[in-house]
Amino acid sequence: xxxxxLCVAAxxxxxxxxxxxxxxxxxxxxxxxxxxxxxxxxxxxxDRWRYLAAHAGLRRILADYSGIAPEKLGEFxxxxxxxxxxxxxxxxxxxxxxxxxxxxRAMEELAQYDPNLVVGILGGSAGTTHD
Numbered sequence: 001x002x003x004x005x006l007c008v009a010a011x012x013x014x015x016x017x018x019x020x021x022x023x024x025x026x027x028x029x030x031x032x033x034x035x036x037x038x039x040x041x042x043x044x045x046x047d048r049w050r051y052l053a054a055h056a057g058l059r060r061i062l063a064d065y066s067g068i069a070p071e072k073l074g075e076f077x078x079x080x081x082x083x084x085x086x087x088x089x090x091x092x093x094x095x096x097x098x099x100x101x102x103x104x105r106a107m108e109e110l111a112q113y114d115p116n117l118v119v120g121i122l123g124g125s126a127g128t129t130h131d
Contacts, residue, residue, distance in 0.1 A: 003057050006088025015061055019053035020046070027056035030070035034101045078109055085113065098122055 002018040028036065031052065033101045039051045059070035077099075085093060087115045096122040101107065 003060060015052065015057075017057040019050045019057065021053070022049050023053040023056050027060070028052055030059050031055055032074065032103050033100065034103065077102065078106050081110065082113055085117075093117065096120060117122045 002021075004016050006014040006016060013086055017069065030041075035055050036052070038050045039055075042048045042051060056070070062068075062073055063070040066073070066076060081097070081099070093114065096118045097110070098109070099122060101121045107119060107121070110117075
């Protein structure tokens, strides 16, 4: 997948990704099994490729900025969430936390942190079977 960072004189970075071509096996390997399974349920091959390439591209961009390997981003995000919650008094903590699915281990880690916190998964209108 071609991923290009555009140099612009602005306070933001702009990235362009070609998601029409088949993503490499290495890019697909950075995605969770849930992301790969969801792509597999798409009807057309071009839609599967676009889904996989877009998600892999986003992981590569996040990895570039964070210095974290793409396949380790789920652990990094969980760690950030738990550190943030640790600094919030119990009376001010959220009751419901809705996040992107990073696999069963990551979800279990979040669910065990606070028994009063309900952890949900972002799934859009289609939902997921992981809630």
